[in-house]
Amino acid sequence: MTNALETQDVTKTYKIDHGVIHAVDGVSLSVKAGEFVALVGPSGSGKTTMLAMLAALLRPTSGGIFIDGHDLTTMDEGARAKFRREKIGFTFQANNLVPYLTAQENVELMLRLNDRLDRKGKDRAKELLDRLGLGERMKNLPSQLSGGQQQRVAIARALIHNPSLVLADEPTASLDTERAFQVVETFANLIHEQNRAGIMVTHDLRLTQYVDRVIQMRDGQVASIVDNHTEIEERVVKHADDHHLEGLKVLPMRSPALAM
Amino acid sequence: MAIYLSLKELWRGRGRFLLISLVIALITLLVLFVAGLAEGLGSGNIEYLSKINADVIVYQENSQLAIGASRLDRSKLPDVARLDGVEAVGPLAFSSATIVLPDGRKPLDISLVGVEPGKPGEVPVREGRAFVSRRANEAVIDRNTALRTGLQVGDSVTLKAVQGTNEEFYPLTVVGISDGQQYSLRPSVFVPDLTWDKVRPRSGALSSDITYNVFAVKLADAARTKEFVQSIPQNVARVEATDLATAYKKTPGYTEQQATLETQRIFTLIIGVLVVGGFFQIQMLQKVPQIGMLKAIGARNRTVAGAVILQVTLVTCIGVAIGTALTLLLAANFPVSVPIVFRANSTAIAIASLLLIGPIGGLVSVRYSLRIEPLKALGLGG
Numbered sequence A: 001m002t003n004a005l006e007t008q009d010v011t012k013t014y015k016i017d018h019g020v021i022h023a024v025d026g027v028s029l030s031v032k033a034g035e036f037v038a039l040v041g042p043s044g045s046g047k048t049t050m051l052a053m054l055a056a057l058l059r060p061t062s063g064g065i066f067i068d069g070h071d072l073t074t075m076d077e078g079a080r081a082k083f084r085r086e087k088i089g090f091t092f093q094a095n096n097l098v099p100y101l102t103a104q105e106n107v108e109l110m111l112r113l114n115d116r117l118d119r120k121g122k123d124r125a126k127e128l129l130d131r132l133g134l135g136e137r138m139k140n141l142p143s144q145l146s147g148g149q150q151q152r153v154a155i156a157r158a159l160i161h162n163p164s165l166v167l168a169d170e171p172t173a174s175l176d177t178e179r180a181f182q183v184v185e186t187f188a189n190l191i192h193e194q195n196r197a198g199i200m201v202t203h204d205l206r207l208t209q210y211v212d213r214v215i216q217m218r219d220g221q222v223a224s225i226v227d228n229h230t231e232i233e234e235r236v237v238k239h240a241d242d243h244h245l246e247g248l249k250v251l252p253m254r255s256p257a258l259a260m
Numbered sequence B: 001m002a003i004y005l006s007l008k009e010l011w012r013g014r015g016r017f018l019l020i021s022l023v024i025a026l027i028t029l030l031v032l033f034v035a036g037l038a039e040g041l042g043s044g045n046i047e048y049l050s051k052i053n054a055d056v057i058v059y060q061e062n063s064q065l066a067i068g069a070s071r072l073d074r075s076k077l078p079d080v081a082r083l084d085g086v087e088a089v090g091p092l093a094f095s096s097a098t099i100v101l102p103d104g105r106k107p108l109d110i111s112l113v114g115v116e117p118g119k120p121g122e123v124p125v126r127e128g129r130a131f132v133s134r135r136a137n138e139a140v141i142d143r144n145t146a147l148r149t150g151l152q153v154g155d156s157v158t159l160k161a162v163q164g165t166n167e168e169f170y171p172l173t174v175v176g177i178s179d180g181q182q183y184s185l186r187p188s189v190f191v192p193d194l195t196w197d198k199v200r201p202r203s204g205a206l207s208s209d210i211t212y213n214v215f216a217v218k219l220a221d222a223a224r225t226k227e228f229v230q231s232i233p234q235n236v237a238r239v240e241a242t243d244l245a246t247a248y249k250k251t252p253g254y255t256e257q258q259a260t261l262e263t264q265r266i267f268t269l270i271i272g273v274l275v276v277g278g279f280f281q282i283q284m285l286q287k288v289p290q291i292g293m294l295k296a297i298g299a300r301n302r303t304v305a306g307a308v309i310l311q312v313t314l315v316t317c318i319g320v321a322i323g324t325a326l327t328l329l330l331a332a333n334f335p336v337s338v339p340i341v342f343r344a345n346s347t348a349i350a351i352a353s354l355l356l357i358g359p360i361g362g363l364v365s366v367r368y369s370l371r372i373e374p375l376k377a378l379g380l381g382g
Helices: A047-054 A077-087 A103-113 A119-131 A147-159 A177-194 A205-210 A229-237 B002-012 B014-051 B074-081 B143-149 B193-199 B222-235 B244-249 B254-286 B288-296 B301-332 B344-371 B374-378
Strands: A003-016 A019-032 A036-040 A062-067 A088-091 A165-169 A197-201 A213-218 A221-226 B056-060 B086-100 B108-115 B125-128 B138-141 B156-163 B166-178 B188-192 B214-219 B239-243
Touching: A003 A047, A003 A197, A019 A047, A019 A062, A019 A197, A019 A213, A019 A221, A036 A047, A036 A177, A036 A205, A047 A062, A047 A165, A047 A197, A077 A088, A088 A147, A103 A119, A103 A147, A119 A147, A147 A165, A147 A177, A177 A197, A177 A205, A205 A229, A213 A229, A221 A229, B002 B014, B002 B301, B014 B244, B014 B254, B014 B301, B014 B344, B056 B222, B056 B244, B074 B086, B074 B214, B086 B193, B108 B143, B108 B193, B138 B143, B138 B156, B143 B166, B143 B188, B166 B193, B188 B193, B214 B222, B222 B239, B239 B244, B244 B254, B254 B288, B254 B301, B254 B344, B288 B301, B288 B374, B301 B344
Parallel strands: A036 A197, A036 A213, A088 A165, A165 A197, B108 B188, B138 B166
Antiparallel strands: A003 A019, A003 A062, A213 A221, B056 B214, B056 B239, B086 B108, B086 B156, B086 B214, B125 B166, B138 B188, B156 B166
């Protein structure tokens, strides 16, 4: 498999009154098509900054970001917006959906933005929603859907336009445990089925049971990588205790599972 | 895409957007009424002068072009009439009087205008006939008088005037009805000049010589108006002259009245801009995360801005349409005595300026939407 995503020594620094902050410090990683990766770490570890740069929403201070061979760092703002529209799918912690569009219309939105909405596209949107268990909810507005249902609509929207890279920022932040597992499991299945490259930022280590690789960040750098399902289960998931639940900002970095 | 997003949001939030449309409708109502009032009051002051069949008005010297202050002797008429290029001269005399109505109805205050039959200043009649004699006890009433009194051609009308210390009543026969010919904010009654001299209010006894206020001069070539405005005072002693437009602008209170109403109209428009701008800016602030999300998934700036502009324009158009319809409906039911007139020209200008309050008011929101950064809007850290 070729790398759908590759970063080379990516750094993001911010100047402050008395010096600089290295939000991301020399991160090199790669994700293949069909691979689902979890990006974990405590608050301030740089994972959200990293995600923003991968989504072409933030320019790195230095380094290269390649998606399908395209270097994001050389694109101007218009080109980056176009790239996001065509090649990247994104789900956010909140405010994922346009409140005045139905579930189906929200999914079709990505095709509309790309001027590619046709009969086939509409059918595909319905199929995706059906696949995600929302066949009866296509005509509902976001306000008529639960948090988990909204996230699933967002997942469908992130996948409908066949992006090269799918990003999810804390997709289960506002969900209860059962729904959180359902959403991430479905997400993982679709990533694998459609052979996309997927990255999920999460605080909840228990969700890593659905991923192919866990990348842990700390202080802006990659602290460890666990890329074997058995190891993930043994070293990460089993040691994820109540401190890892969503909403809390502290990840017990003293967990032996993630020690370097 | 912008149209799609704009219309979808308008439809889903139609209650909210209808509310701002109604506010715009009320502002439209106010602006159009002020415009109509300005036209009506202006018309009420100068309607007769603006329609007069003359090119130049001659006043007494040093009267500051005020008709009420001007006094001209009939002996000056031939001095003006004999000037080469003058086609005809009509003497005009103005006063106020009261029409006494039958059946105990409230008397109507009118402008009493004395004109010489067949000369400039006499009004064209729509019904009935014109005057044939300078002394006949006849009257031509204007449309406003007819509407407010119900008088028709052939009816008798009683004029009340205070002469000396007595109230005198003069019966006149209505021989004709003209179109609107208001003067000094009152409906008008026209009488032959010698009849005017007999029936007008006066403080003392009847004098032998009638004194007019101004002369209306019709030229053979209207293009020479400016020339005659200069030459008449040079050739006729102790007079001054002006064109019609200046004459009615100099009507006491006209300019001040129009300026006041125009200021009101402008302030109402400014308020409209602020109200619409405020509404859409509040909307925009509530939509920051939504717009951030749209930009994050790749929506173009022009899509986002286009949707805002379209919404503002549609909401404004709907509001102006409702307001205009309401205005016309109300105006159709106003009594005749209310001086509101809607002319196509001034109404169109008012409506055009109202249609602009939305886009101008919405500019702040459009600019704001362009500057929303997806990262900050979505709370994705930097």
